[in-house]
Structures are given as C-alpha cells and as structure tokens.
Amino acid sequence: MNAKKKVAAKRGAAKSPARTRARPKRLAGGNPRIAKADGNAPVQAYIAAMPGWKREIGRKLDALVSRTVPKARRAVKWNSPFYGMEGKGWFFSFHTFTHYVKATFFNGPALQPVPPGGSGQFGRWIDIREDGFDEKQMAAWLRQAAAKPGWGKS
Helix, strand or coil, X not given: CCXXXXXXXXXXXXXXXXXXXXXXXXXHHHCECCCCEECHHHHHHHHHHCCCHHHHHHHHHHHHHHHHCCCCEEEXXXXXXXXXXXXXXXXXXXXXXXXXXXXXXXXXXXXXXXXXXXXXXXXXXXXXXXXXXXXXXXXXXXXXXXXXXXXXXX
C-alpha cells in the first residue's frame, strides 16, 4: 500500500462511529446544543455537556427533581432540560449561561416564597452560581411547582 493510501486508511478509521462521538456544540455562555427530544436520555446528554462546575449544578438539580417529584417527565426543548407532569404541563427548566445556571419555575409567582428573579405573572427564576443553591428551598419550590398547573403540554 502506498503512503497516500495508508494516510487515507488511517483517516477513514478515525472517522468510524465508535471513535467520533462528537461533543455537542456549545452556544453562547457554554449552553449545550442538544436536539429537541422527549425522555431522560437527552436531558442526561445536556447535563453531561454542561461546562465545568455547571455540570455538577445540573446533576444536582436533576437528582433533586428525581427525589422530590419522581413522576416528573423530562425533555429537552430550546436547548434546555424541561420537567413536567403528565396533563399539567411543564413546571421547571434550567439553562446554562456564562456565569450562572438559571433555574426557572413556570407559574413561579404562585410559589411561596416567590423565587427572587423575574417579574410578570408566569415565570420566576433563581440564578445559581458556582457556590451552589439551597437544596431544601429548591425542593420545596419543586414540590409546589409540580402540584400546580404548568406551562404548555408535557
């Protein structure tokens, strides 16, 4: 085999499906670009692709949803994990930004205490920075949000 064929064969081997698991493209702020899909797998792909310390925040949020709202449905929409209840809509989502992870509660103004971020009648949020978040308060908000009508169809 001549040198050109050997190089071409090596390049072809490097492009085999087993060797080319491309990392998802990241959008502004490091937000992973994950295709819209229902289920746990795309949510886990999103979390795995979150950059640096934000990945641990994503894991903690997902685990907290699993513990506090075990029947929550999962999906990735608009490059963000969404959590909802069958027939009630989406109640929670999070999104990666440059300096924080934004955790959004749909129907947030109805939560007690009202999450600090946002205004208006529908969504409220909390910006989670590298030092983490209050898991007890977050669990209380998740339980409340899951019990209320959410946004859209889940």
